[in-house]
Amino acid sequence: MWNRENIVEQWAAWGGRLDRVRLATRPLRRRVALFFAIVGPGLIVSNVDNDAGGIYTYAQSGAQFGNTVLWSLIPMTIALYVSLEMCSRLGAYTGKGLSDLIREEFGFRVTFFLMAAVLLVNLGNVMAEFTGVFWATDVFGISKYVSVPLSAVLVWVLVVHGSAKWVERIFLTICLVYFSYVVSAVLAKPDWLIALLHLLPPHLVRYVPTIRPFVQVPPFNADYAVILAGLVGTTIAPWQHFYLQAAVVEKRVGPRQYSHTRNDVLVGSISCMVIVFFIIVCTAATLHVNGIHFVDNAGTAALALKPLAGRWASGLFAIGLLNASIFAASILPLSTSYVICEALGFESGIDHKFKDAKIFYSLYTALIILGAGLVLLLGQYAKAILLWSQVLNGFLLPVVLIFLLILVNRQDLMGKKVNSKGFNWVAWISTVAMIVLTAVVVYSSLREMHQ
């Protein structure tokens, strides 16, 4: 009499019958939820990318070199998409994070040194985020000794006690502030045709006689190389690759769901670059043409928003910057300690208690305290911190890309989903370009020190 079988027999004996009460199919709700859950990591990763260091670098490049940096955006979009796509494919087909795979395929020692580098570079990034906080609150006249520690505590509490999903959504919504650059760029009435023309490589386009008079050729010097390296370093950051692949694995994206993720990465890469385009055009049209070539603080950067917001420009800019900084500052230390602990075999994840994942929590806390503390100590070098954190990213990126390329071309891991030839070409070219840029930056900075 335990199960249905007997009950049916009983009813038959008693002359009863099974009455179907209500016919209803299962709602589509769950399937839709699944779709939304999968669309996301690519968009988040590219959005967090427009963080304090990013905004500074874009504004600085627009102010210093005007439209002449724009041509780098298209190759950068391709490089960003190609490298992020490889990561998400690697995650979807192996079901493992990037650091796990590096550990399994390249051994402990390689992983250890790579993770040490990731830690150092990401500490630089965290410092950049807190510098963003300092600049943003400076606009409102709040002392950095109040705002920076306060935001450090806020970030720590948000992540340890908050609901990650809601935090993410709120930040992503405020990210819409970036669109004020779009509006401001339109209001500044730049010459759009000329701006669009500069999306093509000027070195080649200038050989077309009819176009030649409109094209400004970028200077060939170390400053320009530093800016280019900074731009690439901030749009294609090493931590993004670890974060994206972990998110893909975490969200259980498999080969079947992979096409959603690839679209997500594509949309993310393009939307990120569209924003960058507008920021640079906006700063070129407002700062560069007016002879402001160096962005020294948030006030200068905010001037770019004048056409839109008038005297509210600096306030609007500050809010956008503050949001971007805190968003990135809450994601970066977390993903860094997660990646490091996973690779070296320590317990990780915020669902663990402190005593079960001591190293994870200590790393996370240390990154925040050190990041915020160093910014307080080195406040006067804010500009250098912002730019150099991006350049450090540029150092690490080729290394990560090389590991990524080796892994994604391994047939025993990926089966038929290894890179196609064209893909490999693009990826190797961007890797080599990164190495060249980084070398130029090191050379020029060493020469500067000598003088």
Added chain:
Amino acid sequence: MELYATELMGARTYDSQGNYVGRVREFFIEPAEAPNRVSHFLLSRGRYQPLVAKHNQVASVSAGKIELNVGERALELYQPNESLLAVQKDLLDQQIIDTRGRKVVRVNDLDLAEQRSNGNVELRVTQADVGVPGALRRLLQGVVPPKVVRKLQIGLPQSSIRWEFVNLIEADPLRRVKLRITHEKLEDLHPADLAEIMEELSATERQGIIASLDEETAAAVLAELDARLTTQIVEDLDPEKAADILEEMAPDAAADLLGDLSKETSEELLDEMPGQEAEEVRELLEFDPATAGGMMNTELVFVSEASTRDEVIEWLRNQDQNFDQLDTIVLLDSKAQYCGAVPVARLLLAAPQERLGELKMEPLLSLPPDARDNEVFELFDKYNLRTVTVVDKENRPIGAISVDDVVSHLLE
């Protein structure tokens, strides 16, 4: 004498005449012969083809040095062999399941013990090191002399897993057979623990483990995993195996799982299942998951209200069923209609000849299958229920909702 795998990697090897042969690049365990004995050493000799030394050809072993009891000529050339477990390639840095600690960990190093047997020395793997000392040895291996490393690691927090509690993870089923990897130890774990372990693995590894578990354990694990994983696993399984597993699941859990699959896959699986079970699951699938019918399970015990305590206990005892989850017995009157419920605790304490009708709970509670989930929650909350019976229009029990159904529904 204890040795570490890291101290043996790169060890210089000499033959019985004291001639240098080569360096240890890899060593192997042959699980088909002995589960923990180091059976082969791969000796690399630069541009020459590598040689293999077998366990009975080793005279002595120490950190960084191996002496053989045969001449170099007695050694065979190396041939790749799938049935050998390679320490460097298959174990170090790879994930294993710690069946006692019930979690997935990464191997940093292996602890080896020396064992002398008639003229040669055998090495046995005793523990997998997953802690800081192992990590330190890996970092300094080949750079700092082993003696110094041993001094440095004193006082560091240890973390090792005894070899008998190590369960290897191998996604390739053929290799799994060759390496004699079974998942018997996993079957002894609580399904919830096993589910947590599965969540940490990659899809292919998960698939490998599910496919090799017995159907009962696999069913229990699937019931504990989150919906996105279960759909992936079931879709990738061979339909016959999937149907066998579904058959072992409680009908409500099976219905939940099938409800998340595509229409075609779920129909295909239902066709593979035996008629009786499939019928039950099909009926449950008809209900909206946000109603009492969608939450209920169809496994319930019911008896006549006129039966006595002893009769019921006797009857239960003779059933070939697992009653671990049983907490309420449903009563039927002479018209086969629902007329009450008796908690098992009351049955336990009742006098032998007491009739169940006298033990039933007041007030008489039941739900129609189309009751919305909020009504269900309110009823559970108001009367502090553990179980409530779901009845059809003619007041006949068709299922029961227990408090764990409510909890998992609230968590969704």
